[in-house]
Amino acid sequence: MNAPSPQLHPKIDNHPAPVALLQALSERFGAQYSAAQVVREQHGRDESAFSVPPPAAVVFAERTQDVADAVRLAAQFKVPVIAFGVGSSLEGHLLAVQGGISVDVSRMNAVLAINAEDLTVTVQAGVTRKQLNEAVKSTGLFFPVDPGADATLGGMAATRASGTNAVRYGTMRENVLALEVVTASGEVIRTGTRAKKSSAGYDLTRLMVGSEGTLGVITEVTVKLFPLPEAVMAATCSFDSLADAVNTTIQIIQMGVPIARCELLDANTIRMVNKHSNLSLHEGAMLLMEFHGSPASVREQVETVQAIAADFGGQTFEWASTPEARTKLWTARHNAYFAGIQSRPGCKAITTDTCVPISKLADALLDSVTEAQASGIPYFLVGHVGDGNFHMGYLIDPDSAQERATAEQLNSQLVQRALKLGGTCTGEHGVGLHKMDFLVQEAGAGAIAMMRAIKQALDPDNVMNPGKIFNLDSSVDRLKTSIRH
Structure with a gap:
């Protein structure tokens, strides 16, 4: 039997925050605190279609101690804390479904240490990916994880983000080396080091990456950097059918071509992108590809991919070899969401x-x-x-x-x-509110019970972004499982 659709409207248990807590926050943070309706509403919505009342107040953190103090005060009253970066999440991650306060880390935007010789960089959680790449470009290095939105590194780590470059460079899971995290009690801990590998104890870094703010608030992130490729070439290739484009992709990957990006848009989406970005891309199924490496290796990749595409009826490649042309092409791809909305x-x-x-x-x-x-x-x-x-x-x-x-x-x-087919309910959006039902089916009762035990051990009062990923009431999961089977 098919699983039921997720709740169209999430369960709201939005208790008002105690006046004593709001007063304490106002006294501690002064101008960094706001309970203004417009500010609360800004921090009470993301790019999902859910509509939920906003948090009771917002704290604008400027350093780790601010986050720790805000969490400690909220924990005293057992009031939820929800971390906020730029609000670009898609599955309701930052919605205050159980009330609480929002801790905005966007002002924590310092690049703390660039260790170019080790290919690492440490930043505060509010640094965005574009800001990071601007800061390191003089070193000849770059940070490749590109989810499209100019998201914060803290938010990207919390949701285990990936994006267009993941096929070659991996996701946040592979690229985060260490974290600074404020726990549910307001304690500041560090996980991992700048070393390339470690076998010391539990892998708390991997535990926090993808936890969606349910185990702590990430305040610092150390990530890997990569040398800027000597040569970069981007191309589009159109196909008469969506199946031909997909099968071309499968063949490229199975042959081990180290392609950096391989994106698919169907004809319907191309029409939206053309209108939104004032382009004239051929309105058929299309692969957008990018190749990185030495000039010789890029040529070899291109020749291999052209031959594969030709076998599946791929039409003439159109090249974007200058930085300006590549930027225009990938900006149009990243704006596909907004092109759809405006259509x-x-x-x-x-x-x-x-x-x-x-x-x-x-x-x-x-x-x-x-x-x-x-x-x-x-x-x-x-x-x-x-x-x-x-x-x-x-x-x-x-x-x-x-x-x-x-x-x-x-x-x-x-x-x-x-x-x-052996896949997952979400490759990179995260679970949030929207995929909670499906996670139960994907992971199974035993794994959900283990996740729940970790959550209860690290956050016994359920103050860290509650109501996300899974429900702490095991009877709810048992009911959902029985419905499916």
Whole structure:
């Protein structure tokens, strides 16, 4: 039996914060504290389609001690704490579903140490990926993880972000070496070191990466850097069918071509991108690719990929070899979400993503597109298909309960298909609110119980971003499992 769609409206248990706590926060933080409605609303929404009352107050942290003090005060009253970076999450991660206060780390934006000789850098959690790359570009190095949005490094670590470069350089899981974290009690701890590897004790860094703020607030991040490639070449290639584009991708990866980026857009999405970004890309299924390396290695990669694409009917490659041309091309790709939103004025996007083994990509992606087209709901498709990850955005009328229900059913069918093919319910968005039901099915009761035990051990009063990833009430999970089976 198919799993039920996730709740269209999350359960809200938004208790008002005690006046004594708000007064204590105001006294401690002064101008760094705000309970103004507009500020609270800004910190009470992300890019998801959920609508939830905002947090009771916002603290603008400027250093780690600010975060520790805010958490310690909230913990005294057992009031939730939700970390906030730039608000670009897609699955409701930062929504105050159980009330509480928002701790904004965007002012913690110092690059603390660039260790170019070790290929590492340490930054405060509010540093964004673009700011980081600007800071290190004179060293001949760069940070490759690129989720599209100019997200903060703290938020990227918390959600285990990845993006267009992951097929070659990996995700935040592979690129975070060490963290500074404020725990649920307000204690400041450090995990990991700048060493390339370690076998010392539990891997607390990996535990915190992807925990979505439910185990602590990340305040500093140490990540790997990589040499800027000597040669970079970007290209587009169009296909008559989506299947041909997907099968080209599968062949590229299975042959071991070290391609840096391999993105897929279908004809429907290309039309949206052309209109939004004033481009004239061929309106068919399209692969956007980028090759990094020495001039000789890039030529070898290009020749191999051209031959593979030709076998599947790939049309003429169009090259973007200058930095300006590449930037324009990838900016248009990153703006696909906004192109979709603007294609239907007043709409909301129900977004979802999944990831499957590369050999199963065609099975997962093509059937999902067919279902979306049959539904009649406008949609967009983008995929980091080089690593088996793709995203669907269903563009609904927010006032139509029928359209919302249809979009959620499409999401459910997409995820169910991925799980049956050995994939995951989310490749990079994270669980947040939207994927909680599916995580139970993917991970199983035993693994969820272990996650719950870790959460209760590290956050016994459930103050760190509660109501995300899984529900602490095991009876809820048992009920969901029984419904499915």
